[in-house]
Amino acid sequence: xxxxxxxxxxxxxxxxxxxxxxxxxxxxxxxxxxxxxxxxxxxxxxxxxxxxxxxxxxxxxxxxxxxxxxxxxxxxxxxxxxxxxxxxxxxxxxxxxxxxxxxxxxxxxxxxxxxxxxxxxxxxxxxxxxxxxxxxxxxxxxxxxxxxxxxxxxxxxxxxxxxxxxxxxxxxxxxxxxxxxxxxxxxxxxxxxxxxxxxxxxxxxxxxxxxxxxxxxxxxxxxxxxxxxxxxxxxxxxxxxxxxxxxxxxxxxxxxxxxxxxxxxxxxxxxxxxxxxxxxxxxxxxxxxxxxxxxxxxxxxxxxxxxxxxxxxxxxxxxxxxxxxxxxxxxxxxxxxxxxxxxxxxxxxxxxxxxxxxxxxxxxxxxxxxxxxxxxxxxxxxxxxxxxxxxxxxxxxxxxxxxxxxxxxxxxxxxxxxxxxxxxxxxxxxxxxxxxxxxxxxxxxxxxxxxxx
Amino acid sequence: xxxxxxxxxxxxxxxxxxxxxxxxxxxxxxxxxxxxxxxxxxxxxxxxxxxxxxxxxxxxxxxxxxxxxxxxxxxxxxxxxxxxxxxxxxxxxxxxxxxxxxxxxxxxxxxxxxxxxxxxxxxxxxxxxxxxxxxxxxxxxxxxxxxxxxxxxxxxxxxxxxxxxxxxxxxxxxxxxxxxxxxxxxxxxxxxxxxxxxxxxxxxxxxxxxxxxxxxxxxxxxxxxxxxxxxxxxxxxxxxxxxxxxxxxxxxxxxxxxxxxxxxxxxxxxxxxxxxxxxxxxxxxxxxxxxxxxxxxxxxxxxxxxxxxxxxxxxxxxxxxxxxxxxxxxxxxxxxxxxxxxxxxxxxxxxxxxxxxxxxxxxxxxxxxxxxxxxxxxxxxxxxxxxxxxxxxxxxxxxxxxxxxxxxxxxxxxxxxxxxxxxxxxxxxxxxxxxxxxxxxxxxxxxxxxxxxxxxxxxxxxxxxxxxxxxxxxxxxxxxxxxxxxxxxxxxxxxxxxxxxxxxxxxxxxxxxxxxxxxxxxx
Numbered sequence: 001x002x003x004x005x006x007x008x009x010x011x012x013x014x015x016x017x018x019x020x021x022x023x024x025x026x027x028x029x030x031x032x033x034x035x036x037x038x039x040x041x042x043x044x045x046x047x048x049x050x051x052x053x054x055x056x057x058x059x060x061x062x063x064x065x066x067x068x069x070x071x072x073x074x075x076x077x078x079x080x081x082x083x084x085x086x087x088x089x090x091x092x093x094x095x096x097x098x099x100x101x102x103x104x105x106x107x108x109x110x111x112x113x114x115x116x117x118x119x120x121x122x123x124x125x126x127x128x129x130x131x132x133x134x135x136x137x138x139x140x141x142x143x144x145x146x147x148x149x150x151x152x153x154x155x156x157x158x159x160x161x162x163x164x165x166x167x168x169x170x171x172x173x174x175x176x177x178x179x180x181x182x183x184x185x186x187x188x189x190x191x192x193x194x195x196x197x198x199x200x201x202x203x204x205x206x207x208x209x210x211x212x213x214x215x216x217x218x219x220x221x222x223x224x225x226x227x228x229x230x231x232x233x234x235x236x237x238x239x240x241x242x243x244x245x246x247x248x249x250x251x252x253x254x255x256x257x258x259x260x261x262x263x264x265x266x267x268x269x270x271x272x273x274x275x276x277x278x279x280x281x282x283x284x285x286x287x288x289x290x291x292x293x294x295x296x297x298x299x300x301x302x303x304x305x306x307x308x309x310x311x312x313x314x315x316x317x318x319x320x321x322x323x324x325x326x327x328x329x330x331x332x333x334x335x336x337x338x339x340x341x342x343x344x345x346x347x348x349x350x351x352x353x354x355x356x357x358x359x360x361x362x363x364x365x366x367x368x369x370x371x372x373x374x375x376x377x378x379x380x381x382x383x384x385x386x387x388x389x390x391x392x393x394x395x396x397x398x399x400x401x402x403x404x405x406x407x408x409x410x411x412x413x414x415x416x417x418x419x420x421x422x423x424x425x426x427x428x429x430x431x432x433x434x435x436x437x438x439x440x441x442x443x444x445x446x447x448x449x450x451x452x453x
Numbered sequence: 454x455x456x457x458x459x460x461x462x463x464x465x466x467x468x469x470x471x472x473x474x475x476x477x478x479x480x481x482x483x484x485x486x487x488x489x490x491x492x493x494x495x496x497x498x499x500x501x502x503x504x505x506x507x508x509x510x511x512x513x514x515x516x517x518x519x520x521x522x523x524x525x526x527x528x529x530x531x532x533x534x535x536x537x538x539x540x541x542x543x544x545x546x547x548x549x550x551x552x553x554x555x556x557x558x559x560x561x562x563x564x565x566x567x568x569x570x571x572x573x574x575x576x577x578x579x580x581x582x583x584x585x586x587x588x589x590x591x592x593x594x595x596x597x598x599x600x601x602x603x604x605x606x607x608x609x610x611x612x613x614x615x616x617x618x619x620x621x622x623x624x625x626x627x628x629x630x631x632x633x634x635x636x637x638x639x640x641x642x643x644x645x646x647x648x649x650x651x652x653x654x655x656x657x658x659x660x661x662x663x664x665x666x667x668x669x670x671x672x673x674x675x676x677x678x679x680x681x682x683x684x685x686x687x688x689x690x691x692x693x694x695x696x697x698x699x700x701x702x703x704x705x706x707x708x709x710x711x712x713x714x715x716x717x718x719x720x721x722x723x724x725x726x727x728x729x730x731x732x733x734x735x736x737x738x739x740x741x742x743x744x745x746x747x748x749x750x751x752x753x754x755x756x757x758x759x760x761x762x763x764x765x766x767x768x769x770x771x772x773x774x775x776x777x778x779x780x781x782x783x784x785x786x787x788x789x790x791x792x793x794x795x796x797x798x799x800x801x802x803x804x805x806x807x808x809x810x811x812x813x814x815x816x817x818x819x820x821x822x823x824x825x826x827x828x829x830x831x832x833x834x835x836x837x838x839x840x841x842x843x844x845x846x847x848x849x850x851x852x853x854x855x856x857x858x859x860x861x862x863x864x865x866x867x868x869x870x871x872x873x874x875x876x877x878x879x880x881x882x883x884x885x886x887x888x889x890x891x892x893x894x895x896x897x898x899x900x901x902x903x904x905x906x907x908x909x910x911x912x913x914x915x916x917x918x919x920x921x922x923x924x925x926x927x928x929x930x931x932x933x934x935x936x937x938x939x940x941x942x943x944x945x946x947x948x949x950x951x952x953x954x955x956x957x958x959x960x961x962x963x964x965x966x967x968x969x970x971x972x973x974x975x976x
Contacts, residue, residue, distance in 0.1 A: 042827030059575025061590025092549030172803030176661030276581030276808025278761030319655035336757025347501035349528035362507035383516025
């Protein structure tokens with residue numbers, strides 16, 4: 001077996017040194033009745049080529065998003081990841097190390113984390129950020145739990161514009177914590193409509209937090225400045241969720257609209273679609289809430305020679321020290337994905353990030369304008385970044401399925417995420433990024449005009 | 454804001470460094486190159502990515518919320534970025550570099566085939582919201598990983614979505630709590646042994662339970678009498694790691710399970726240490742009800758400097774109706790995702806994270822399991838336990854162990870053998886760094902004084918173990934000869950000397966700031 005160094009002779013010699021006559025003696029503490037005395041019904045070991053054939057065969061049964069016109073977003077976005085990102089994260093020193101418990105021989109991971117924290121703080125417009133969460137949805141739930149700790153209040157209000165899966169995750173993870181989760185009803189975008197007013201009306205002095213998404217799940221962009229003022233007047237925290245971080249290259253930072261916690265899904269930068277995971281959760285907040293923040297965090301210090309270095313810090317918040325009083329149970333986070341995010345953003349830099357965002361927006365505008373010209377399709381958004389909601393002349397799910405059969409991934413039928421909303425059955429989300437070509441758009445328009453008419 | 458004592462320590466340390474460190478102009482030492490922060494590099498307007506100009510610069514559709522000030526990101530070309538991260542990487546220890554016996558973390562070799570396969574576009578470049586008809590291969594891969602995990606553990610059901618071990622624990626406890634509520638039997642307390650990982654009590658607290666500790670007996674196992682005395686109608690579950698964090702098999706586990714079940718509680722197992730048992734023992738046969746597996750430990754998905762991991766949860770049929778969404782169902786030739794509490798999934802406790810699970814980890818874990826096969830996985834457990842016992846015997850006489858006799862996949866030492874010296878467990882760990890090793894887990898589990906928890910894993914050769922034993926024994930000899938100087942100064946040869954953690958926590962500086970330049974990167 002190629003991964004196991006011992007020969008039969010090694011094992012015999014080692015057993016002699018240990019003073020045992022058989023391997024089974026090492027397992028003598030296992031009760032007899034629980035010891036497997038037969039092989040399991042599993043195939044025997046296989047060579048590289050056989051394993052590669054098997055898994056390549058599974059891969060071949062999927063429609064690869066990058067191989068066809070793809071307009072699916074809804075919380076995960078297809079972007080071009082520069083080749084250098086993957087080459088660097090595959091360096092064994094990053095790939096095969098673990099949580100930097102021994103900082104003197106983990107300065108690479110720690111410095112990269114410190115840079116990641118800085119980048120996340122900068123793009124969100126916040127003071128501090130942690131070293132990553134599992135993904136955007138769990139970061140969102142952790143933010144709600146944190147708001148409960150900070151305000152010592154029990155009521156959280158979720159905007160109807162929050163990704164419905166994120167709503168589910170918040171409700172699930174908060175269900176045994178005593179927090180009451182109040183969900184605002186999702187509305188399809190209407191030009192000029194601002195439902196932040198309705199959210200403002202829900203904020204009072206027992207509200208721990210209000211959670212909004214920017215741009216929201218339907219692609220709509222709203223100003224939360226007035227909402228944050230209302231929140232702060234009542235001692236309520238405003239949590240802003242960003243599921244498409246590329247948007248922050250074109251849009252005002254949530255911190256500049258008064259956000260108290262900004263959480264996000266970092267997948268767009270560096271990570272890739274991966275059928276939903278692993279992704280990387282972003283978590284940023286104000287310095288004054290630092291000690292209630294969940295997750296690992298790298299901080300600057302000096303070594304005994306006076307040289308600058310980094311360590312994991314503020315461990316007194318964490319489970320391995322605090323146990324049941326910790327701010328979260330999170331341990332392993334999403335380190336390598338955070339590194340990929342950070343490398344991608346480093347490659348882009350200020351100008352590249354702004355241009356990537358502008359390119360996404362202009363491609364989406366082009367898509368929206370062309371769709372609006374089709375009979376049977378209405379683009380509902382006034383404002384959007386790279387994603388918007390359309391209304392079709394018939395139910396969207398069968399249309400999307402028909403197009404999938406033609407190898408076009410046309411978008412997200414909202415019935416998949418809101419199965420109970422009859423009024424959403426003819427709606428779909430459509431996304432364009434820098435990877436969308438004119439011929440992709442032409443193929444979509446052609447196929448749609450055949451399906452919706 | 455260093456206090457007097459630590460300033461004194463720094464002065465002494467500086468003298469050390471002068472002795473040790475013949476200075477260079479750059480502060481670099483050959484291959485060891487001092488690397489500034491990325492924010493201290495580059496130039497305005499420089500970029501490492503070429504992008505076409507947008508066809509249309511209009512911001513009219515941004516709702517009046519376009520960015521109105523710079524972000525402050527540095528600009529670097531690709532060669533500068535590649536060099537930056539390559540230099541950073543060289544300041545990391547890693548499995549690829551050497552022996553990494555970090556107890557309870559299972560730092561085994563990460564096969565590169567698995568990396569290649571996880572990047573196949575047909576698996577890496579599929580969207581979680583693609584129509585199910587376009588991702589049948591992806592769903593089949595999840596189903597195959599599920600089947601392997603079910604066969605290896607003996608459980609009939611598995612929840613695949615949890616993102617890491619700690620989320621798997623939460624999944625387990627939420628499943629238990631929902632099950633207990635459904636049977637009209639609310640219980641309020643979760644029992645956790647005093648040797649448990651910190652995640653166990655933290656998880657139980659997130660699930661709204663009170664936590665009580667169960668003592669260990671003199672043999673490092675759960676004290677069955679104490680457990681039985683505490684079990685009662687208020688106890689919801691026992692959370693137990695097996696083999697436990699002392700590296701010992703809970704030999705009375707079947708009696709423990711019976712006692713837990715007799716009291717009406719459920720038995721959660723933390724599967725962090727499944728590497729000792731894979732292919733040899735099916736946890737379902739031990740009376741466990743539900744258990745998470747760490748794919749990044751037993752099944753070798755890379756640890757990545759702190760994740761991502763994956764924490765699938767195997768469980769009994771009794772608990773399966775409460776498992777989290779999404780569910781994967783097979784109807785004939787077709788695989789279906791149940792993403793909402795509909796049809797038979799109405800009883801589910803909810804959704805733990807967006808999307809379907811850590812697909813990238815599933816690909817690697819499947820490649821790992823196919824490569825080893827049933828026979829190879831059994832050999833994994835045998836070799837992992839053989840290696841740990843070989844280390845144990847090799848260290849006997851020089852190192853003290855709180856619990857005598859066989860261990861499973863890891864061996865636990867305490868600091869009894871250095872109690873009359875001025876050397877600590879931390880000093881030994883830092884000395885191992887100078888000797889070219891990643892130290893073992895230290896000061897955990899809490900029940901062993903000055904603990905050193907050593908987990909070699911099965912992918913280390915006899916030569917590696919022999920060398921490590923030789924080094925550890927020589928260290929013990931140096932300590933007993935009274936030669937303590939190197940231990941207090943260590944590490945001398947790492948990219949950094951001992952770092953001041955107190956300073957980091959007292960004056961937290963968690964990001965680079967333009968306005969307040971940090972201390973000079975070079976001295």
